[in-house]
Amino acid sequence: MMTTNKEIDSFLSQYDDVVFKNALLLRDVLLKSLPGITEQLDSKAKMIAYCYGQKYAELTCVLIPSKKGLKLGFNRGVELTDPDKLLEGTGKISRYVEIKSKEQIRSKSLRKLIAEALALYQQKQVKK
Numbered sequence: 001m002m003t004t005n006k007e008i009d010s011f012l013s014q015y016d017d018v019v020f021k022n023a024l025l026l027r028d029v030l031l032k033s034l035p036g037i038t039e040q041l042d043s044k045a046k047m048i049a050y051c052y053g054q055k056y057a058e059l060t061c062v063l064i065p066s067k068k069g070l071k072l073g074f075n076r077g078v079e080l081t082d083p084d085k086l087l088e089g090t091g092k093i094s095r096y097v098e099i100k101s102k103e104q105i106r107s108k109s110l111r112k113l114i115a116e117a118l119a120l121y122q123q124k125q126v127k128k
Contacts, residue, residue: 007041008048015065022070023063025105033114034060047073052121060121061114070099072110074117081116084109 012023030050031037037060040049048063056075064071074080077087077095086109087095097110104110 008039011041011043011048012065015067019065019070022099022102022105023065025102026063026070026072026099029105029111030061030063030114033111034118052125057124058121060117064096071096072099074113076117076120079120080113082113084112086110086113 008027009024012020015023027039027048031039034050037050037052040051042049046064046066049059050061050063051059059075061075062073064073073089073094073096074087075094077089078091078093080087080095082095086097088098089095097113099105
């Protein structure tokens with residue numbers, strides 16, 4: 001099920017201006033960095049998923065807006081090298097980056113992490 005931009009804009013507009021603007025910018029970076037990715041709004045879970053199919057294993061990352069701010073979650077974050085130490089969290093599989101600024105969204109560090117998440121996904125597909 002494809003989500004329309006209107007649905008996503010409407011969902012994101014519930015959050016304050018900084019979260020809204022950062023989320024739009026981050027979406028743009030994700031859509032440009034992850035060729036052919038599907039963007040799916042999960043309004044119950046209050047997040048936007050970026051995946052290459054319907055299975056959890058095909059999920060690459062999620063955008064998680066909240067009243068406190070914005071997070072970019074990586075499905076297999078524990079497997080990412082994260083040389084710039086952006087990832088937070090203690091889950092067995094996932095990790096997230098707390099998004100604090102437009103500069104951070106545009107940073108090489110974050111782009112490297114997104115590229116690595118894509119490479120990890122592609123690697124897993126080859127092994128199937």
